[in-house]
Amino acid sequence: MNRRGQGLVxxxxxxxxxxxxxxxxxxxGRILLIYAELAGGVRExxxxxxxxxxxxxMKQDQWNAFCYGAMLNRTKETLVLSPKNALIPQQTYFVYFEPFRYDTNQFDPPVLCPPTGKNFVLKRExxxxxxxxxxTTPVTPLxxxxxxxxxxxxxxxxxxxPPDGVYFGPSQMPGP
Structure with a gap:
């Protein structure tokens, strides 16, 4: 039996x-890097x-400038592999506000920015x-x-x- 070309085959x-x-x-790795970029941009x-x-x-145009102007620009500044024109306000990029209710100690349902209510005020809590x-699409054709x-x-x-900061008072744990 001849084995001369076996390694090549x-x-x-x-x-x-x-x-x-x-x-x-x-x-x-490319898709994971795009995910990491988006995560960093959203956190920024x-x-x-x-x-x-x-x-x-604020008026509606001021809300738009805040949500889809300044905040969107902060997100786009961190992107390298992701196409910056892929972030379209209210299609692929959304900003919500969840107002906090003290009577229930829970958040209300999200309000999409810009808020349509004329008396909507964003509170510090x-x-x-x-x-x-x-x-995104993979690069490799297969x-x-x-x-x-x-x-x-x-x-x-x-x-x-909150405007006065976070309170780190004494612990509520009982002493020994």
């Missing part, structure tokens, strides 16, 4: 699988909202929620055939600080 059979595996890992927008949130009554949805599109959705929220 085995390499020819294994090489495409190895290349496919490497490209699948690269595509997975929430940090901006925590510090610069308006606490008085309310929560700001940002949701981003982005669709993986595109298996998974033509990946939708990445990230939602995060932060509670606005």
């Amino acid at each position: 085995e390499f020819a059979l294994a090489f495409p699988l190895l290349v496919f595996l490497v490209m699948a890992i690269a595509d997975f 927008a929430l940090r901006y909202a925590m510090v610069n949130a308006p606490t008085g009554a 309310d929560r700001v929620v940002v949701e981003v949805r982005v669709r 993986i595109q055939a298996l998974l033509p599109e990946v939708q990445i959705r990230y939602r995060a929220g932060r509670t606005l600080f």
Whole structure:
């Protein structure tokens, strides 16, 4: 039995699988990096909202400038692989407010920004929620055939600080 070309044949059979595996890992890493970018961008927008949130009554164009101007720009500043034009206000980029109720100690249902109520005022105990949805496609054609599109959705929220800060008083734990 002649084995002169056996190594070459085995390499020819294994090489495409190895290349496919490497490209699948690269595509997975790219999608994971896009997710991490969106997460960082949303958190940056929430940090901006925590510090610069308006606490008085505002007009609808002022709410739009805050939610879909300044906060959206903070999100876009962190993006590298994600297309910046993919974040479209109220289609793929949403800002919600969840007002806090002291009588029930719970949040009311979310209000989409800009609030339509004329007397809506954002209080310092309310929560700001940002949701981003982005669709991306794998780079490798064979993986595109298996998974033509990946939708990445990230939602995060932060509670606005009270104006007098957070109280860290004595512990309620009983002594020994």
